[in-house]
Amino acid sequence: MDEDEQDSTPANIIDCHCHIASEQHTPRSFIEGSVANMVRALEAQGLPVSARKLTNMFLSKMQDPLCDSLVGEMEAAGISKTVLLIADFTYALKDCILTIEESYNKHREVLLRHPGKFEVFGGADPRWGKDGLDLFERSLAEFGFRGFKVYPPCGFSPSDPALFPYYELCAHYQVPVLLHIGPTSPVLDFTYSSPFLVDEAARLFPTVDFILAHGVVNFVEECVMMCRFRPNVYLDISGYQNTLGYDPSAGAVRNIVSLGINHKILFGTDFPVFRLQGEQADFIDALTGASGALAQLNEREKSLVLSQNVERLLEKSVPVVVWC
Numbered sequence: 166m167d168e169d170e171q172d173s174t175p176a177n178i179i180d181c182h183c184h185i186a187s188e189q190h191t192p193r194s195f196i197e198g199s200v201a202n203m204v205r206a207l208e209a210q211g212l213p214v215s216a217r218k219l220t221n222m223f224l225s226k227m228q229d230p231l232c233d234s235l236v237g238e239m240e241a242a243g244i245s246k247t248v249l250l251i252a253d254f255t256y257a258l259k260d261c262i263l264t265i266e267e268s269y270n271k272h273r274e275v276l277l278r279h280p281g282k283f284e285v286f287g288g289a290d291p292r293w294g295k296d297g298l299d300l301f302e303r304s305l306a307e308f309g310f311r312g313f314k315v316y317p318p319c320g321f322s323p324s325d326p327a328l329f330p331y332y333e334l335c336a337h338y339q340v341p342v343l344l345h346i347g348p349t350s351p352v353l354d355f356t357y358s359s360p361f362l363v364d365e366a367a368r369l370f371p372t373v374d375f376i377l378a379h380g381v382v383n384f385v386e387e388c389v390m391m392c393r394f395r396p397n398v399y400l401d402i403s404g405y406q407n408t409l410g411y412d413p414s415a416g417a418v419r420n421i422v423s424l425g426i427n428h429k430i431l432f433g434t435d436f437p438v439f440r441l442q443g444e445q446a447d448f449i450d451a452l453t454g455a456s457g458a459l460a461q462l463n464e465r466e467k468s469l470v471l472s473q474n475v476e477r478l479l480e481k482s483v484p485v486v487v488w489c
């Protein structure tokens with residue numbers, strides 16, 4: 166990033182979509198599935214690389230369980246706060262290293278280690294029944310978590326009634342729900358990936374805010390429609406980094422911020438998914454640099470997308486005193 170570009174970057178960017186970079190929270194089968202698609206793409210370009218080698222390269226970037234490196238990258242990129250999401254793969258994939266409760270505890274450690282730098286949204290597969298619900302409620306009431314992460318490709322609709330007690334808790338504690346939208350690692354089921362499956366839940370829980378993750382690259386038209394017509398539906402732009410290899414000016418982001426819904430768009434990176442493609446500062450530069458995807462926006466709209474929209478959603482909840 167050169168100095169001119171750095172000057173135009175707001176200093177208080179909030180990244181609404183990240184994960185702890187550690188194999189403890191993302192099972193090996195999930196990673197290997199994602200690598201299979203990269204191997205196909207590289208082979209076709211005459212760059213044969215073994216799946217094992219690529220997996221090892223990725224795993225070498227997944228050694229930051231306490232988020233110390235992430236904090237460094239945030240500082241270098243002008244990101245003041247990051248939301249860490251816990252996707253509960255423990256019901257659908259049987260090679261998870263930690264139970265979901267252990268995963269929550271590791272996220273609490275990170276929250277306490279870096280005060281003010283992170284928020285955490287806990288996830289739960291609704292098929293865990295009361296245990297999952299109790300854990301999620303504790304996370305809001307005692308751990309200081311500030312939202313709910315839903316991962317429908319694990320095999321359930323985001324409007325499955327088994328999730329309604331979770332949404333009731335979100336309404337009570339006034340915290341948002343962030344849902345994975347679109348395909349994912351091929352070891353999971355893409356059937357439940359459409360944003361329209363969120364509609365029933367969004368209609369039944371009008372006081373809960375629903376964030377459609379990856380709406381900038383997956384089911385874009387449908388996600389934009391939902392944002393435009395459901396007052397409580399938002400989208401995040403994480404995943405745009407996937408397009409930077411063939412479109413360094415992030416045309417997908419340029420497009421979505423030109424549709425009149427900038428009050429609904431949230432900045433996110435999905436760290437560490439794109440760590441082989443670059444660092445957080447590179448991804449910010451593609452948006453806020455002189456020829457970046459947000460260059461045409463005025464300062465107010467830029468601030469909405471980069472921080473204020475997610476800030477409004479987070480401010481609704483009353484922070485709890487965290488039990489150490």
Ligand SMILES: [Zn+2]
Pocket residue numbers: 182183184250435
């Ligand atoms: Zn993610």
